[in-house]
Amino acid sequence: MTALLHLDEVSVAIGTIALLERISLTLGQGEILGLVGESGSGKSLTAMAAMGLLPLIGGRITAGSVGFDGQDMGAMTDAQRRALRGRRIGFVTQNPMTALDPVQRIGAQVDVVSRLHLGLSRTAARARTLDLLTQLRIPEAAAVAEAWPHQLSGGMKQRIVIAMALAGDPDLIIADEPTTALDVTVQAQIIQILGALVRDRGLALLLITHDMGVVAQVCDRVAVLYAGRLAEEGPVGPIFAAPAHPYTRALIGCIPQDGMARGSLRGIPGAVPSALAFPSGCRFHTRCAHATDICRTAVPALLPRDQGLVACHHAGQTTGDAA
Numbered sequence: 001m002t003a004l005l006h007l008d009e010v011s012v013a014i015g016t017i018a019l020l021e022r023i024s025l026t027l028g029q030g031e032i033l034g035l036v037g038e039s040g041s042g043k044s045l046t047a048m049a050a051m052g053l054l055p056l057i058g059g060r061i062t063a064g065s066v067g068f069d070g071q072d073m074g075a076m077t078d079a080q081r082r083a084l085r086g087r088r089i090g091f092v093t094q095n096p097m098t099a100l101d102p103v104q105r106i107g108a109q110v111d112v113v114s115r116l117h118l119g120l121s122r123t124a125a126r127a128r129t130l131d132l133l134t135q136l137r138i139p140e141a142a143a144v145a146e147a148w149p150h151q152l153s154g155g156m157k158q159r160i161v162i163a164m165a166l167a168g169d170p171d172l173i174i175a176d177e178p179t180t181a182l183d184v185t186v187q188a189q190i191i192q193i194l195g196a197l198v199r200d201r202g203l204a205l206l207l208i209t210h211d212m213g214v215v216a217q218v219c220d221r222v223a224v225l226y227a228g229r230l231a232e233e234g235p236v237g238p239i240f241a242a243p244a245h246p247y248t249r250a251l252i253g254c255i256p257q258d259g260m261a262r263g264s265l266r267g268i269p270g271a272v273p274s275a276l277a278f279p280s281g282c283r284f285h286t287r288c289a290h291a292t293d294i295c296r297t298a299v300p301a302l303l304p305r306d307q308g309l310v311a312c313h314h315a316g317q318t319t320g321d322a323a
């Protein structure tokens with residue numbers, strides 16, 4: 001299988017601060033990869049790197065490369081990268097409120113994507129928009145197309161943002177926490193619709209989330225980020241059955257179980273360290289109950305394990321709570 005998106009040991013800095021270190025990810029056509037980690041672990045920066053958007057936030061790739069469909073994105077001109085986004089890469093942002101223009105009707109905002117990227121006429125673009133809205137299970141698509149953003153619920157708005165990402169007929173969708181701004185019942189529904197659409201069309205999806213429950217729901221593979229480094233990567237089934245990294249295990253332990261009272265939700269004690277003061281050795285050692293001297297001094301290499309990769313000095317030897 002040819003990789004559609006391939007990050008090869010990508011390191012990213014903003015100014016003099018190194019934020020991502022040697023991130024490698026491969027995403028093939030028809031595959032859903034979950035990129036997971038707590039807030040501040042570097043998920044959004046990884047997505048920005050994949051889309052060639054780091055300059056927007058003053059960031060840059062300091063080592064490694066990003067390939068899209070066999071082409072080195074670093075060697076492309078700005079115009080080539082711009083043409084790729086929207087046309088071959090669709091992006092779904094965290095917050096639908098900021099992704100939609102409040103003073104334009106919904107239909108017009110979706111139409112413009114296929115007019116621009118596919119060169120469709122007004123009529124053909126509107127037909128495509130209505131078709132997409134229907135596929136996203138939006139009732140009364142024609143009426144919704146005439147509505148203003150403020151007239152729609154958060155969940156409906158997020159479906160529109162997904163329609164905009166799909167309208168250019170992309171090969172890859174990058175969705176950055178697409179359901180964070182929504183309430184829990186709507187979240188599961190949107191993820192299910194997005195997953196089904198992507199599968200039906202044989203698209204690739206990079207799904208960024210802090211929620212391992214979302215990963216379990218739709219992803220084929222998962223990449224776990226911690227403090228700017230990959231902790232573990234591999235197929236969802238084996239990783240959920242036997243997570244080898246204590247951080248992966250801790251994230252899985254945060255998935256709310258059926259019948260769990262609200263308020264009994266578990267988090268991982270402590271916080272992701274700031275990039276200004278990353279700990280030495282394994283960056284997770286300050287929160288890991290299994291840490292030994294080597295964890296405090298030596299950076300664990302990312303090594304093959306089962307069908308995936310893991311960076312832990314004690315990979316697979318630890319069980320129970322990490323922290």
Ligand SMILES: Nc1ncnc2c1ncn2[C@@H]1O[C@H](COP(=O)(O)OP(=O)(O)OP(=O)(O)O)[C@@H](O)[C@H]1O
Pocket residue numbers: 014019037038039040041042043044045046057210274275
């Ligand atoms: N523009 C910026 N300038 C300086 N530091 C930044 C900038 N953007 C992100 N960072 C830092 O980079 C690190 C990773 O940020 P990133 O947004 O990728 O995390 P994330 O995993 O996506 O978190 P979240 O779930 O909160 O979006 C954080 O420590 C953050 O403070």
